Every structure is written in structure tokens, then in C-alpha cells.
Amino acid sequence: MELIALAVPFFLLALLLEFAVDRVRGTGYYRTNDAINSLSAGTLSVTFGYFTRLLPAVIWGYVLQNFALIEVDPAWFDVSPLGLLLWALALISFDFCYYWAHRMGHEISILWAAHAVHHQSEEYNLSTALRQTSTGFLFTWLFYLPLFLFGMPFEVFVTVNALDLIYQFWVHTRHIDRLGWMERIFVTPSNHRVHHAQNDIYIDRNYGGILIIWDRLFGTFQDEQEDEPVLFGVRKPLANWNPFWANLQVYDYLWFDAVRTARWRDKLGIWVRRTGWRPADMEHAYPKSEADLATFDKYDPRFSSSVRRYVLAQYIVAAVGVLWIGGVFAQEGPMAVLLPCLLLWAALFGIGLVSEGRAGAKRFEWIRLLILMPLGAWFLVELGLVNITVPGVFWGLLLVYSALSLGLLARVNA
Numbered sequence: 041m042e043l044i045a046l047a048v049p050f051f052l053l054a055l056l057l058e059f060a061v062d063r064v065r066g067t068g069y070y071r072t073n074d075a076i077n078s079l080s081a082g083t084l085s086v087t088f089g090y091f092t093r094l095l096p097a098v099i100w101g102y103v104l105q106n107f108a109l110i111e112v113d114p115a116w117f118d119v120s121p122l123g124l125l126l127w128a129l130a131l132i133s134f135d136f137c138y139y140w141a142h143r144m145g146h147e148i149s150i151l152w153a154a155h156a157v158h159h160q161s162e163e164y165n166l167s168t169a170l171r172q173t174s175t176g177f178l179f180t181w182l183f184y185l186p187l188f189l190f191g192m193p194f195e196v197f198v199t200v201n202a203l204d205l206i207y208q209f210w211v212h213t214r215h216i217d218r219l220g221w222m223e224r225i226f227v228t229p230s231n232h233r234v235h236h237a238q239n240d241i242y243i244d245r246n247y248g249g250i251l252i253i254w255d256r257l258f259g260t261f262q263d264e265q266e267d268e269p270v271l272f273g274v275r276k277p278l279a280n281w282n283p284f285w286a287n288l289q290v291y292d293y294l295w296f297d298a299v300r301t302a303r304w305r306d307k308l309g310i311w312v313r314r315t316g317w318r319p320a321d322m323e324h325a326y327p328k329s330e331a332d333l334a335t336f337d338k339y340d341p342r343f344s345s346s347v348r349r350y351v352l353a354q355y356i357v358a359a360v361g362v363l364w365i366g367g368v369f370a371q372e373g374p375m376a377v378l379l380p381c382l383l384l385w386a387a388l389f390g391i392g393l394v395s396e397g398r399a400g401a402k403r404f405e406w407i408r409l410l411i412l413m414p415l416g417a418w419f420l421v422e423l424g425l426v427n428i429t430v431p432g433v434f435w436g437l438l439l440v441y442s443a444l445s446l447g448l449l450a451r452v453n454a
């Protein structure tokens with residue numbers, strides 16, 4: 041994941057640039073509440089990943105060690121012509137598996153429960169690219185097992201995985217039109233916009249990561265049509281700004297049906313059948329109205345400017361916190377970042393509540409910040425005052441942050 045960490049500053053710069061272009065052109069493709077929610081989901085995904093990424097890695101490592109059909113030496117992957125050819129082959133093989141992981145992520149209910157997070161935004165901009173799931177670790181690894189059966193060295197896998205994900209960042213924009221011949225071979229902004237659409241003709245299309253060729257080959261390709269503007273989002277809208285709920289929403293409605301339906305076959309079937317399938321008794325007892333796209337309204341509770349200021353300030357601090365946490369994780373592993381992650385997640389939760397204008401949001405923030413203050417002070421004395429240490433500085437800054445935030449919170453009126 042080294043490469044992705046290196047790419048983060050470029051992601052942020054590109055995001056700011058796109059935001060500026062959006063303002064200059066007056067296109068209105070960015071909404072503060074939506075972008076902050078997408079970035080919060082991304083932040084949660086990265087930090088939650090510190091504690092879950094081991095599971096797939098252990099399984100892949102085990103398969104590679106015990107069941108690999110070919111023994112592949114990582115040293116073959118160098119910058120010689122043959123080495124580069126092997127890299128290209130590895131990337132294309134990864135992209136092929138990605139296509140199937142992604143396609144099944146839409147077509148099978150329990151896999152959709154994880155992937156839906158990426159699609160809940162009703163806008164489409166570079167912040168949508170960073171909107172990623174926190175529960176993908178549960179099953180997605182299955183689709184990459186073939187690579188390890190063919191002996192792909194783990195470090196090669198990590199690199200091509202990162203390259204595939206980094207490629208997908210730039211296609212999440214409405215500011216780039218169709219790109220001629222590239223549309224036939226590569227995933228582009230235009231054909232990926234189709235992938236994020238709710239429109240009947242676009243839904244469940246264009247699953248490719250880097251290559252769109254897979255969709256053309258397996259019959260899931262759809263071009264963006266001039267006369268059919270894309271409506272972004274999912275058919276069962278998230279309709280809130282809570283990044284935790286974003287990750288649980290689909291599991292929740294599958295669970296709702298699974299515990300109430302009568303037959304055991306259906307209780308199990310709900311999870312593994314085609315997305316959208318429901319048992320007949322549940323369709324009858326709890327019918328769900330079809331989404332009417334003609335009257336589709338974006339979820340957009342209004343912000344007062346004091347709320348906007350507060351939420352933006354909180355998210356910027358959270359983003360800086362993530363960079364720091366990432367650095368500590370790389371040096372010292374997951375246990376060293378557990379407490380900072382818990383504090384960060386509480387901040388993301390609070391940001392969601394305040395953005396929704398919920399009753400009780402301010403109370404949650406008061407309590408959160410008032411807990412942070414003595415915690416910051418205690419750690420500062422414990423770790424920092426004797427001689428200045430990095431953790432000491434962190435907890436000291438946390439103290440300053442909570443004091444300033446309390447001041448800002450006092451001025452919030454919803």
C-alpha cells in the first residue's frame with residue numbers, strides 16, 4: 041500500500057483543483073455535505089483497514105505457500121523487457137479478477153452490502169473516488185485467489201493492486217468529456233459515470249477497473265448517451281451523512297428480511313442471491329415501493345454557515361490526524377493507533393450528526409470534546425512534558441484542538 045500513500049498528496053491536490061474548476065465554471069458538482077461524507081467514508085475505510093487487512097493477507101499467503109501451481113521468483117519482475125512484460129501481464133490479470141470482484145459486488149446481495157458505499161453519493165466528483173467500503177475485507181479476497189494459485193508474488197500483487205486503484209481515481213469527474221478511441225479500451229470518466237448511474241439503461245454496467253475491454257467481452261458495456269443524463273446514486277438512497285451507517289445500511293435491510301422470512305432456504309438465500317431479490321412472503325408483508333427516477337430528489341439538508349465552518353474545520357483536523365495515524369501505523373503497527381483511531385471515528389460520527397442537523401448533535405460534540413480535553417492533558421503530562429516526544433506533541437495538539445473546537449461549537453446554530 042506504499043504506492044497509495046505516496047499518491048494521497050496528488051489525490052488531494054487534484055481534488056482541490058477540480059473543486060476550483062467547479063467553482064470557476066459554476067457547474068455545482070460539489071456539495072460540502074456530500075463531499076465531506078464521501079471523504080469521511082474514505083477516512084473510515086483507510087483506518088478501519090489497519091485492523092482488518094491482515095485477514096485476506098494471511099489467506100493469500102497461505103494459498104501462495106501451499107497451493108501455488110507455479111513457483112514465480114519476484115526477482116523476475118525487473119525493468120528488463122521481459123520483466124516489464126511480466127508486470128504488464130500481472131496488471132492485466134489483476135484487472136481481470138477486479139472485473140469479476142466488482143461485477144459480483146453488484147450482482148450478489150452480500151457483496152453489494154459492502155460495495156454499495158462507493159455508490160451512495162448522489163454527486164460525482166473526485167471525492168466520490170475516495171468513498172470506499174470498510175467491509176470489503178470480508179469476501180473480496182476470494183476473487184484474487186486465482187492469482188496466488190498461479191504463483192503471483194505477494195509484493196507484485198500489492199503493487200498492481202495499488203496501480204489499479206490509483207488509475208481509477210481520475211475517472212470520477214464530470215469535467216472530462218468522452219475521450220475518443222480510449223473509450224474502446226480503457227475505463228474513462230464517461231464510461232465510469234455510466235457505472236455510477238441509477239438510470240435503467242445504465243444500471244449494472246461498466247465494471248472494469250483499468251480496462252473496459254472486459255465489459256465489452258462479457259456483455260456488460262454501455263456507452264454514455266447524449267439524451268440520457270446520468271442520475272448518480274443508488275436506488276435505495278442512504279439519506280443521511282453517517283459514514284458508519286453508510287457501511288451498514290444494506291446489511292441492515294438484508295438482515296431485516298432474513299430474520300422475518302419463514303423458510304430457512306430464504307433466510308440463507310437472501311444473502312447470496314441476486315441483488316434486489318426478496319422472498320415472496322417479505323415482498324407481500326413489507327412491499328418496497330419502486331424508486332421513481334422522474335421525481336428523484338437529492339438528499340440535501342441545508343447547512344447554516346456556522347455549521348459549514350464547524351464541519352469543515354472538524355474534517356480538516358480529522359484529515360491531518362489520518363496522515364499522522366498512517367505514519368505511526370507504518371512504524372509501529374495497529375495496536376499503536378487503536379486509541380487515536382477510536383477518537384478519529386468518534387469525530388467522523390460527530391461530523392455526520394452535525395451535518396444532518398440532528399437534535400442532540402451538539403450535545404454529542406460537547407461530550408466528545410470535553411472527554412478529549414482531560415485525555416489530551418493527561419497524555420501530555422505523561423508523555424510530553426518530561427522531554428518533548430512525538431506522542432506528547434500529538435496529545436498537546438489534541439488539547440489545543442478540543443479547546444478551539446469547543447469555542448467554535450458554542451457559535452454553531454443549526
Ligand SMILES: [Zn+2]
Nearest residue numbers: 142146155158
Ligand atoms: Zn461499483
Ligand SMILES: [Zn+2]
Nearest residue numbers: 158169212232
Ligand atoms: Zn467508481
